[in-house]
Amino acid sequence: MPYAAYVFDAYGTLFDVHAAVRRHAGDVGPDSQRFSELWRSKQLEYSWTRALMGAYRDFWQLTEEALDFTLERIPGVDPALRGRLLEAYWKLDCYPEVPAVLKALKARGARVAILSNGSPAMLRSAVANAALDTVIDDVFSVDALRTYKTAPAVYDVVTTSYRLYPDAVSFQSSNRWDVAGATKFGFRTVWINRSGMPDEYADLKPSLILPTLEAL
Structure with missing residues (x-):
């Protein structure tokens, strides 16, 4: 070896990482790809900024916070999908x-x-x-x-x-x-x-x- x-x-x-949104793409709507990409980019951004600040929150918290931001940034997506999207991210x-x-x-x-x-x-x-x-x-x-x-x-x-x-x-x-x-x-x-x-x-x-x- x-x-x-x-x-x-x-x-x-x-x-x-895009499987969670893809699983609910029909409900997310025409912005599903942009929605998934923004969710991912904010998740990573939060990890980098918190590492630099020395203000750690675990990755699941950052995943939730990134999703909340994305739901506000793309208001055409129903906020009621939040729980289903997070559940899908676990699998x-x-x-x-x-x-x-x-x-x-x-x-x-x-x-x-x-x-x-x-x-x-x-x-x-x-x-x-x-x-x-x-x-x-x-x-x-x-x-x-x-x-x-x-x-x-x-x-x-x-x-x-x-x-x-x-x-x-x-x-x-x-x-x-x-x-x-x-x-x-x-x-x-x-x-x-x-x-x-x-x-x-x-x-x-x-x-x-x-x-x-x-x-x-």
């Missing part, structure tokens, strides 16, 4: 290739783990819903540190827990900013560029860019 551990970001990498779909890829890595003898901004309860629910419980060895949440990626201490959770040097870890994320942080920390990084976005952070390039996890 070239890498002792394969560590995955959760949201956007293993689990489709996001995983991407089609995820189970087979993780099983193959585990069969090759690698440790398979998640390193996520998600709260422990959110991650437990997502993993169980996708039936990945028997494939994933460990789920690491930033909640123990009370901060968010891209703080170096978050990535260090993996190396400390596994007693590995950073270059023994392959880290996969669909979020380019997350890949930049993991690259700076010293991980081998794979950017899962599902939406064909242009590259950023030229000084912190990933080791590999893939459209899905299939070629991992």
